[in-house]
Amino acid sequence: MNWITNYVRPKLNSMLGRRDMPENLWIKDPETGEMIFHKELEENQYVIPGSGHHMRISARERLKYFFDEGKFETLENPKVTLDPLKFRDEKRYVDRLKEARAKTGMDDAILTALGEVEGLPIVATVQDFAFMGGSLGMAAGEAIIKGFETAVKRERPLVLFAASGGARMQEGTLSLMQLPRTTVAVDRLKEAGLPYIVVLTNPTTGGVTASYAMLGDIHIAEPGALIGFAGPRVIEQTLREKLPEGFQRSEYLMKHGMVDMIVSRKELRPTIARLLKMMLKLPESEATDIPEVVEEAPAPAQRPETQAGAQA
Template sequence: MSWLSRVRNAIPFVPKAQTAENLWHKCKGCGQMIFTKELEENLYVCPKCDFHERIGPHLRFDYTFDEGSYSALPSPRVADDPLKFRDTKRYTDRIKAARTATNEPDALLNARGTIEGRKAVVGVQDFAFMGGSMGQAVGEAFVAGVEAAIADKCPYIIFTAAGGARMQEGILSLMQMPRATVAIQMLHDAGLPYIVVLTDPTTGGVTASYAMLGDVQIAEPGALIGFAGQRVIEQTIREKLPEGFQRAEYLLDHGMLDMVKHRKELRHTLAELIDYLCAGTKAAA
């Protein structure tokens, strides 16, 4: 038994539901131990070093929409294993495991609601679901989110987080790149903006498609954003890459992003952008 467990067990007023594992969180940025409650109150941003932890769709919706204003959109149904793919495990088993772990149908969820009174449809990729990988379900959800935004005459905002295309779906996953591009054009044809918030990490085919096609490109501090990995690039060009390469701040300095915003500022920033880009979306009182 560890010393932390002995101390915890000796405290009579700690509820049984609280354990050493969920009372504390070790920051991945600075390595400091933080009270989980303190981290939650700070929107899962380290109060010591400002490291932005990865969060799932439901927390993202809570932090983005006005309280009690949003409702989830149904997730489109697609074939689970169109190629009957198997590596060390069957693809269907991997999907079942991911669904059990996240309690979500796939890696992209949409919701509609208001952001400081402005109507919006928001999509969030969940990195916890097979690395947020882009397969048919993600492509269908993206198109469904755009169609919902067009129907509501409001912007579509996407929070990206992905390791790229889903290899188990082969060419079918790569086809989601042009499909998303066409959907964005549909949004523009309707005179509505498309806003991208890149979170850690956004890489691969997602970066090569809808993650870099926003009318406004925002990123959270420290987010890893790129196509190929840094090691692959260094081996290819046989040069050492600059410090902070592929991080949000570096990309902002080199013109790939419009702004880098702290999680606490994102909601207000999105509301201001909707005002600038899409007049007339103020929700009815």
């Protein structure tokens, strides 16, 4: 079989001029099973046209879609001590970091950038769930704090895109200490009179939800995002009760007053621009027309609890 697979088939393909099809040419909608052409999905900012399901995107893709003409300047993350606890489970923590960096091309789970949104200079901080579940450790905490400090220094609003499984367990108490530290950074931004908008993406859970992700002036959620402290499966096991359908999803939380609005990814840039101009009292003819829900996708079915790289 190996001889046929490794020699005969490639030989026949080369003779007939056949080429292997890329594996990622089509992407399957996790909700409906519909097959979507990858290029079409990319042009739609990775929002499934039929169901409105918002797929996860990388931090750099997020910034490219958010800033005017996709132009932005990234800030260098502060350097911190790697593996301060010499932690090891199935793998060494330093090996997990190497793998995450090779996979994402990022130093850690946070990417902060300077750019403009409809001509308004802002600072944007993005958590990338692909980097160890967007978990919050010392490096991520320092990067978030630097983003807030830069916003205060340059007198710019800050928009934070949260996506996390919680605190990074491999750093123990040092990870948990980032929660009060980032909270202080939020307070300093507000003392400077600068707006702070949080965009809650799928998933935003654990200690991140218990700190800076819920301290914004305005909280915007993407459709269908899982948002909460503990996951629904953990809550069900603790309470021994069946949770309501759609529990901890954006639509449920907005109905119960935990988020201010649900906005489709394609409408985030103009919506946030109008909000910021209103908050900064800048002239904007369209600033008075901000819908409560710009685009609401059909409420998704309860999906299995999202696996996170680390939970608080």
